Amino acid sequence: xxxxxxxxxxxxxxxxxxxxxxxxxxxxxxxxxxxxxxxxxxxxxxxxxxxxxxxxxxxxxxxxxxxxxxxxxxxxxxxxxxxxxxxxxxxxxxxxxxxxxxxxxxxxxxxxxxxxxxxxxxxxxxxxxxxxxxxxxxxxxxxxxxxxxxxxxxxxxxxxxxxxxxxxxxxxxxxxxxxxxxxxxxxxxxxxxxxxxxxxxxxxxxxxxxxxxxxxxxxxxxxxxxxxxxxxxxxxxxxxxxxxx
Numbered sequence: 001x002x003x004x005x006x007x008x009x010x011x012x013x014x015x016x017x018x019x020x021x022x023x024x025x026x027x028x029x030x031x032x033x034x035x036x037x038x039x040x041x042x043x044x045x046x047x048x049x050x051x052x053x054x055x056x057x058x059x060x061x062x063x064x065x066x067x068x069x070x071x072x073x074x075x076x077x078x079x080x081x082x083x084x085x086x087x088x089x090x091x092x093x094x095x096x097x098x099x100x101x102x103x104x105x106x107x108x109x110x111x112x113x114x115x116x117x118x119x120x121x122x123x124x125x126x127x128x129x130x131x132x133x134x135x136x137x138x139x140x141x142x143x144x145x146x147x148x149x150x151x152x153x154x155x156x157x158x159x160x161x162x163x164x165x166x167x168x169x170x171x172x173x174x175x176x177x178x179x180x181x182x183x184x185x186x187x188x189x190x191x192x193x194x195x196x197x198x199x200x201x202x203x204x205x206x207x208x209x210x211x212x213x214x215x216x217x218x219x220x221x222x223x224x225x226x227x228x229x230x231x232x233x234x235x236x237x238x239x240x241x242x243x244x245x
Contacts, residue, residue, distance in 0.1 A: 003030075083194075099197075111150065112135070
């Protein structure tokens with residue numbers, strides 16, 4: 001599946017905001033994407049900001065109009081993006097995984113963060129904007145983010161941001177095409193295969209405290225299902241449980 005040529009901006013408030021405004025004025029094609037050298041207000045999950053040196057990293061967003069997709073299946077959009085990112089970064093180093101729901105990790109450090117904003121019409125998704133920050137060439141991180149890492153820090157090499165963008169959009173377009181074809185199980189199974197801490201017992205924390213568990217499954221709506229040491233299954237939506245790193 002093809003995607004439009006990327007729109008490049010030297011600076012913007014955020015690439016998600018830029019695409020949202022573009023959609024108000026025009027009707028862009030599926031997978032229209034934009035990348036920027038710098039964001040003055042890059043956003044992350046839970047209202048966090050995203051630290052990025054000007055021109056060092058890949059900051060991009062893309063928009064799709066998946067009106068064929070039911071609202072209850074919107075987690076598939078998160079999986080599509082995460083798989084595209086994970087596959088491309090795995091070409092340059094090992095130990096790249098997807099930390100539920102959609103962060104990309106190298107070992108125990110975060111290399112990518114994604115914010116997805118969906119618009120709903122009735123029982124279907126009319127528009128989805130996915131914005132990602134990829135730590136590519138940043139040499140040091142100054143914020144109080146707990147565990148950032150860049151591909152440069154891992155490999156000692158600099159990377160062409162636009163080249164990486166094209167690689168990522170190519171893989172995202174591939175998985176979005178699978179989504180359009182209804183191949184939900186293929187997407188879900190590939191996502192599960194590359195999950196962070198997929199095998200073995202690790203520490204987690206929820207509202208009741210810390211506990212040790214293993215990942216049992218991810219259900220179709222995106223719930224993380226953990227199995228604790230007593231064999232009990234615990235189900236969590238996003239923000240209801242955290243990994244103890």
